[in-house]
Amino acid sequence: MRETIRFLLDGEPRELGGVDPTLTVLQLLRGPLRRPGTKEGCAEGDCGACTVALGEFDAKGKVQWRAVNACILFAPMLDGRALMTVESLKQGDALHPVQQAMVQTHGSQCGFCTPGFVMSLWVRDQKGAGCDMPVEDVLAGNLCRCTGYGPIAEAAAVADGLPKPKTVDQASALKALDVAESLGLAWDDPQAGRTRRWFSPRSLAELADLAEQYPQAVILAGATDVGLWVTKQHRALDTVIWIGDVAELKTMAETEAGLRIGAGVRYSDAYAALAERLPDLGEMMRRLGSVQVRNSGTIGGNIANGSPIGDMPPALIAAGATLTLRLGGKTRDLPLEDYFLAYGKQDRAPGEFVEAVTVHPAGPDRFYRVYKLSKRFDQDISAVCAGIALDIKDGQIEAARIAFGGMAATPKRASNAEQALAGQAFDEATVDLACKALETDFAPIDDMRASAAYRMASAKNLLRRAYLEWRGEASTRVLEVEALDA
Amino acid sequence: MPDSGQAKTRAAEAQPHIVGQSIRHDSAEKHVSGLAQYIDDIPEPSGTLQIYLAQSSRAHARLLKLDVSAVRSAQGVACVLTAADVPGKNDYSPIMGDDPIFAEDKVEYVGQCLFAVAAETLAQARAASALAVVEYEDLPAVLTIDAAREADLTLEPSQVMRLGDAQGEIAKAPRRLWGHVAIGGQDHFYLEGHIAMAAPKEDGDVHVWSSTQNPSEVQHIVAKALGIRDHGVVVENRRMGGGFGGKETQPSLMAAVAALAAVKTGRPAKLRLDRDDDMVMTGKRHDFEVDWSVGFDDQGRLKGATFDLASRCGYSYDLSGSINDRAMFHSDNAYFLNAAEIVSHRFKTHTVSNTAFRGFGGPQGMIAIERAMDAIALSLGADPLDVRLANLYGPGRDLTPYGQVVEDSIAKELMERLAETSDYRKRRAAILEWNRTSPVLKRGIALTPVKFGISFTATHLNQAGALVHVYTDGSVMLNHGGTEMGQGLYIKVAQVVAEVFGIELERVRITATATDKVPNTSATAASSGSDLNGMAALDAAQRIRQRLIDFACQEFGCGPEQVSFANNTVQAGATELPFQELVRRAYFNRVGLSATGYYKTPKIHYDRSKHQGRPFFYYAYGAAVSEVAIDTLTGENRTLRVDILHDVGRSLNPAIDLGQIEGGFIQGMGWLTTEELVYDDQGRLRTHAPSTYKIPACSDRPKDFRIDLWDGPNREETIYRSKAVGEPPLMLAISVFSALTQAVASVGDHRIMPDLDAPATPERILKAVDDVRRRSAQ
Numbered sequence A: 001m002r003e004t005i006r007f008l009l010d011g012e013p014r015e016l017g018g019v020d021p022t023l024t025v026l027q028l029l030r031g032p033l034r035r036p037g038t039k040e041g042c043a044e045g046d047c048g049a050c051t052v053a054l055g056e057f058d059a060k061g062k063v064q065w066r067a068v069n070a071c072i073l074f075a076p077m078l079d080g081r082a083l084m085t086v087e088s089l090k091q092g093d094a095l096h097p098v099q100q101a102m103v104q105t106h107g108s109q110c111g112f113c114t115p116g117f118v119m120s121l122w123v124r125d126q127k128g129a130g131c132d133m134p135v136e137d138v139l140a141g142n143l144c145r146c147t148g149y150g151p152i153a154e155a156a157a158v159a160d161g162l163p164k165p166k167t168v169d170q171a172s173a174l175k176a177l178d179v180a181e182s183l184g185l186a187w188d189d190p191q192a193g194r195t196r197r198w199f200s201p202r203s204l205a206e207l208a209d210l211a212e213q214y215p216q217a218v219i220l221a222g223a224t225d226v227g228l229w230v231t232k233q234h235r236a237l238d239t240v241i242w243i244g245d246v247a248e249l250k251t252m253a254e255t256e257a258g259l260r261i262g263a264g265v266r267y268s269d270a271y272a273a274l275a276e277r278l279p280d281l282g283e284m285m286r287r288l289g290s291v292q293v294r295n296s297g298t299i300g301g302n303i304a305n306g307s308p309i310g311d312m313p314p315a316l317i318a319a320g321a322t323l324t325l326r327l328g329g330k331t332r333d334l335p336l337e338d339y340f341l342a343y344g345k346q347d348r349a350p351g352e353f354v355e356a357v358t359v360h361p362a363g364p365d366r367f368y369r370v371y372k373l374s375k376r377f378d379q380d381i382s383a384v385c386a387g388i389a390l391d392i393k394d395g396q397i398e399a400a401r402i403a404f405g406g407m408a409a410t411p412k413r414a415s416n417a418e419q420a421l422a423g424q425a426f427d428e429a430t431v432d433l434a435c436k437a438l439e440t441d442f443a444p445i446d447d448m449r450a451s452a453a454y455r456m457a458s459a460k461n462l463l464r465r466a467y468l469e470w471r472g473e474a475s476t477r478v479l480e481v482e483a484l485d486a
Numbered sequence B: 001m002p003d004s005g006q007a008k009t010r011a012a013e014a015q016p017h018i019v020g021q022s023i024r025h026d027s028a029e030k031h032v033s034g035l036a037q038y039i040d041d042i043p044e045p046s047g048t049l050q051i052y053l054a055q056s057s058r059a060h061a062r063l064l065k066l067d068v069s070a071v072r073s074a075q076g077v078a079c080v081l082t083a084a085d086v087p088g089k090n091d092y093s094p095i096m097g098d099d100p101i102f103a104e105d106k107v108e109y110v111g112q113c114l115f116a117v118a119a120e121t122l123a124q125a126r127a128a129s130a131l132a133v134v135e136y137e138d139l140p141a142v143l144t145i146d147a148a149r150e151a152d153l154t155l156e157p158s159q160v161m162r163l164g165d166a167q168g169e170i171a172k173a174p175r176r177l178w179g180h181v182a183i184g185g186q187d188h189f190y191l192e193g194h195i196a197m198a199a200p201k202e203d204g205d206v207h208v209w210s211s212t213q214n215p216s217e218v219q220h221i222v223a224k225a226l227g228i229r230d231h232g233v234v235v236e237n238r239r240m241g242g243g244f245g246g247k248e249t250q251p252s253l254m255a256a257v258a259a260l261a262a263v264k265t266g267r268p269a270k271l272r273l274d275r276d277d278d279m280v281m282t283g284k285r286h287d288f289e290v291d292w293s294v295g296f297d298d299q300g301r302l303k304g305a306t307f308d309l310a311s312r313c314g315y316s317y318d319l320s321g322s323i324n325d326r327a328m329f330h331s332d333n334a335y336f337l338n339a340a341e342i343v344s345h346r347f348k349t350h351t352v353s354n355t356a357f358r359g360f361g362g363p364q365g366m367i368a369i370e371r372a373m374d375a376i377a378l379s380l381g382a383d384p385l386d387v388r389l390a391n392l393y394g395p396g397r398d399l400t401p402y403g404q405v406v407e408d409s410i411a412k413e414l415m416e417r418l419a420e421t422s423d424y425r426k427r428r429a430a431i432l433e434w435n436r437t438s439p440v441l442k443r444g445i446a447l448t449p450v451k452f453g454i455s456f457t458a459t460h461l462n463q464a465g466a467l468v469h470v471y472t473d474g475s476v477m478l479n480h481g482g483t484e485m486g487q488g489l490y491i492k493v494a495q496v497v498a499e500v501f502g503i504e505l506e507r508v509r510i511t512a513t514a515t516d517k518v519p520n521t522s523a524t525a526a527s528s529g530s531d532l533n534g535m536a537a538l539d540a541a542q543r544i545r546q547r548l549i550d551f552a553c554q555e556f557g558c559g560p561e562q563v564s565f566a567n568n569t570v571q572a573g574a575t576e577l578p579f580q581e582l583v584r585r586a587y588f589n590r591v592g593l594s595a596t597g598y599y600k601t602p603k604i605h606y607d608r609s610k611h612q613g614r615p616f617f618y619y620a621y622g623a624a625v626s627e628v629a630i631d632t633l634t635g636e637n638r639t640l641r642v643d644i645l646h647d648v649g650r651s652l653n654p655a656i657d658l659g660q661i662e663g664g665f666i667q668g669m670g671w672l673t674t675e676e677l678v679y680d681d682q683g684r685l686r687t688h689a690p691s692t693y694k695i696p697a698c699s700d701r702p703k704d705f706r707i708d709l710w711d712g713p714n715r716e717e718t719i720y721r722s723k724a725v726g727e728p729p730l731m732l733a734i735s736v737f738s739a740l741t742q743a744v745a746s747v748g749d750h751r752i753m754p755d756l757d758a759p760a761t762p763e764r765i766l767k768a769v770d771d772v773r774r775r776s777a778q
């Protein structure tokens, strides 16, 4: 196994060995690499001050850039990638157009968030992953406490109009890194007196072997959860097996059972296909995390994690989905909802890992909605997330699949509410009964995101909203209204 | 007789041309290229220690035992500091002496600093801290305003401000209303958290880099903690990554600990709080509970008003006295109350000590009167704008509850102009109509004013110093007591100095604020940065300029009125010469080219014992119209359009001012909508990171956002007749809260005043909607 991390910085090859594999890229930049331009505002992926650009080959063999949060990215995840930071952009004394535009529009005040915004705008300028959205969405993962964002959003437009400097294509340098051999690191932690291990298998078979060999290892995908175990909970991870270089897990395929999404597929790569099939799921994913989080995080990780407040499980359970798990050479399938056993407990054996999730196709009578409720619209964990799928023929509900996040210790189906709806006419009376039934389905809790009372009241109202939307009589989407003309 | 050329030059000079320009922030290019240095970016001297602060896990307890022997012997640990290790005074409070650096025999909030560990790495320091043996004996913890009221736990006696006989006037008034509103606190969420780095020097002295709005205070506190004189401590700050009041008193803790560690070990030491520790350990905006009552006539004009303001100050005094005073000062916002009784309670709780935050209590003070305006309008079936206009200060109705006469009110003209440019009346009508046909989504619109008093209310703080050097190559070095936290103070003051010398801005170098350059400074706070430091720098620059004029008269045989400075050139009689040439010649003729400047704000005085006087030099005004939409099924809400007209006097730098207005508004909007501080029943803050504490994101900015500057000069003699701009715009966001109130009221056909507390989260809005529905069904 190869024992050094190989990556490009400013297009130049770098080699890194003998580091703690759970060192974050932010720590690496600010420390050993002495590039303090990239800032730490939160160390948990929420503020974007640490945004850097990672380049990797896309399906067409071209370098695709993605904005990611360096604070929750582990150093070995740079392997085989190109890294650009705020210090990379100037050519000689000339600012890059996005930098120039930020200066011109007065886009910085205290300047602490600015490097992160500049990198998000730079990736947008490179037509990077997840940037094909309005600028507010592209910048949803960058917090600024000073400006009010107007000048920064304007800078994006100004930059669009500025002449583009020549950029050096990093494809050949990237290819020349030669990372065909799998990366395997071992580092002696002087503090804990233990050896920390990292593996980046490059094939499914290799991954399955390693997972069996190290059944207690953390299987790592995008690190948008696991990163925080290290940076926030200060946990020491002994063995990490990263699936980010397992080619087989990074594919999506149309199968008879539906759209099969490999466990290594990141949100931003699955977004278009899912949004096309299930527009409401797309709308929810637009709000899930941020560009940076969706560029790293995987749907598989969201499921595997088993959090009661993950947004994909309720949405996918309602749509109908099958989870494929692999242990060594064997795979097994189970309905997604059956994976979640109890709080913090999933149906996954040691050494087993998630291989894929398959989203079942919907018939023509399918009425599908996903609702995400949170204090802030963008990049906020849901207080309640509802996935609602009803097959409705001539006003009759033939089948109902409803799942909620944030209402129980796991993502969970509202079986009593489903029963109240199935076989009934879709009308107000039926909806009232289903709302009543939610009280027997769930006993939500109070926490900092919402009270139990709000969770229950709004969950019911989301069923009502679905009904109103099916009727199509009232506008129900506050995100879609604009100011009235006088 | 001056020839026409000179006359032209002077005319040009009379029209300032550097001051008043939209000049970019002095650090903009460095910001965008990652080259602007914040304290954590300064290359660490080799051997720098990293410090971790161990915190109390209890809200209120006796500290029975604090045994750090295992910490001391842990791997990598260079020193452990407890209360016993402080050679001087174990206190970092700004006023009262009640903020121990390290807890002594008791702890009074979760997060209170117990001891510090300085180690080779932060991970080692953190790991070592866990080895301490801490034993507590829990004491009853008073966590909320209600509990403190019950326990009668206060930090100082309740204060009262009176104008006439409010109770009597209200009793006599044809109509009466009352209400209650709870107003949440707010975390500053500066993007750069608290940090200090200290380097030991000879003689036991120390140099401290501190992310502080108040270097002089940090200097005093560090010196006291070390038990040395002020002259042994230099505190320096080039820039902060945001402050907003959160770095007015709080940085002293980090600075003192870093300095103690540095002096004790003889090694540089750095203390940077991570986001969670920063949010848990350091103070925030005070949350308030306000009871109000008003008496008014059929036109909605106030006859009298009472306010009972109760705030959660936390475990210590900090600046709570002045903050709560300012809440009282702004209970009237822009309205003549006729008769008023304003009572303010400063409750002590076993939570973090709340502190300054943009607006300094003023925003909380204003909320109740704006609630009252909405309630009056709803009760009369009137447009709230008419009620607001009818109550503004004006001729003959100009006395505030604290005895200052409002001489400069432009609120009426400003609001009327804004109502017109924003089409407020038509849009309100359209919204009322729209709401009739929209069962789920409801809109609301509101136009609210802001009148904000400018000056520190502690009169002695209204002074500033500056230092200007002119070097023989004609370049200028500028230093003043103000700190740069993004608000553009450095560039504004540099503009003033460049203007005085008639030189281009590039020739003026702005240097880091440091206590060894300009001493005894006040915090950069109370929006006063450019008012005070601009004037002090003007004074310093003018002194040198005067010397240059005197010299030029001598040298070129002209009168002082024939000397002028513009375009890097000096005109002296018939002679025209480059500025640097005049400077060079002055130097050879032994003219002093360095000066200090000083300024103190005139006219102000205040007797706090009676709450009477003229605490404010002038008022800054503004108004905003906000249109919002709410979802009555979920409480989700959106601010759709905002129009602002704001008074900055004659702007020193319109681009910088617009930035302050927009940023302040969005910050205020966050305070009143999404930013919620949640404490549990053990007194632990549950929202201590951006994952749970939600400041506005890019898309929360209203899609349609129009900001305009009011175009009148300050009637008082301020720096180029400008007005302060730091804080007032935050309160423009009260228009969002009022608009949300209106939207909720629409479900009760605008007959019932909704009970809506701040922040108006989806949960609170849904609750208010359901409540109005229930009440209107009764």
Ligand SMILES: Cc1cc2nc3c(=O)[nH]c(=O)nc-3n(C[C@H](O)[C@H](O)[C@H](O)COP(=O)(O)OP(=O)(O)OC[C@H]3O[C@@H](n4cnc5c(N)ncnc54)[C@H](O)[C@@H]3O)c2cc1C
Pocket (backbone or CB within 6 Å): A044, A045, A046, A218, A219, A220, A221, A222, A223, A224, A225, A226, A227, A243, A263, A287, A288, A289, A290, A293, A296, A297, A298, A299, A300, A301, A302, A303, A304, A305, A309, A310, A311, A312, A352, A353, A354, A355, A379, A380, A381, A382
């Ligand atoms: C700023 C921010 C905002 C966020 N917002 C949201 C949000 O709005 N909604 C939401 O639902 N989530 C949100 N998240 C959470 C997070 O993005 C998701 O849970 C994410 O999908 C996890 O995927 P990952 O690839 O990063 O997983 P990782 O962090 O790599 O892993 C997560 C967990 O899954 C396990 N795991 C990963 N892959 C596998 C596998 N193939 N087999 C077995 N186990 C595996 C890991 O061991 C770990 O336990 C947010 C996170 C951040 C940092």
Ligand code: FES
Pocket (backbone or CB within 6 Å): A039, A040, A041, A042, A043, A044, A045, A046, A047, A048, A049, A050, A051, A069, A070, A071, A072
């Ligand atoms: S530091 Fe905040 S997202 Fe990385």
Ligand code: FES
Pocket (backbone or CB within 6 Å): A107, A108, A109, A110, A111, A112, A113, A114, A143, A144, A145, A146, A147, B191, B241, B242, B486
């Ligand atoms: S400029 Fe200060 S946080 Fe954005």
